[in-house]
Amino acid sequence: MCLIVFAHHMHEDYPLIIVANRDEFFHRPATPLHEWPGSSIIAGKDEEKGGTWMGVTKSGRFAAVTNVRAGKAKQGIRSRGEIVTGFLDTNDPASYLETCNVHNELYDGYNVIGGDAANIYYSTNQDHNAFHHVEPGIHGLSNARLNTPWPKVAKAKQALRDMLAPQPEQLSFPALFDLLTDTSEANEEDLPETGVDKDLERRLSPMFIRLPGYGTRSQTVLVYHKNGDINVEEKTFDESGSKVTQKHYQWNCFE
Secondary structure, X not given: OOEEEEEEOOOOOOOXXXXXXXXXXXXXXXXXXXXXXXXXXXXXXXXXXXXXXXXXXXXXXXXXXEEOOOOXXXXXXXXXXXXXXXXXXXXXXXXXXXXXXXXXXXXXOEEEEEEOOOXXXXXXXXXXXXXXXXXXXXXXXXXXXXXXXXXXXXXXXXXXXXXXXXXXXXXXXXXXXXXXXXXXXXXXXXXXXXXXXXXXXXXXXXXXOEEOOEEEEEEEEEEEOOOOEEEEEEEEEOOOOOEEEEEEEEEEOOO
């Protein structure tokens, strides 16, 4: 997952709205959004390592992970996707994030957000704080720390802010998907310095990435209503950017 934008207590009827893109190599096997057998998790699945990039449970707990981009990544012993599934399965989410942080050398660079409609936490192995409580607001996460103003993050946050400004009675899922389907590249002077080649940095700068063999493979919209209704919808894409699958789940976490 390489771009996550969310509105936390910014709408009187929808306490949490999340829109996310997952960028990955197309040869890496993955299963689209589904209910995991013998579990309350609803998520896609990375078939190479067994974890997931983003998921939610029937009780309303969610989690998502992004990698930290650097010119040369180390090779972690454990998969970052395990952090998401572990957070969704644990009975003590805060302690779980603390344990991950204590043993952060086991993972390549990661950012994790997780919680529910009431409380959201952010954790990264780029500092020594086990987790940070996320205040209400519109937040964005890519491959640097939460709210680092990369062009795609700033643009996506503003787009979500504009969408919610009139406090619409109903949220449009197509509009939320469209929000992160922008393929325009950032200006060279606005590109971050992450240690990768400048031309590659520019080609990775759109919200929706299309490169040979690599790009935005899925988009997820997760919406919580104050009455307990939760809606999650995922679209997957092929290398050309064409939609392959679309799945939607709805339930009430109070029932």
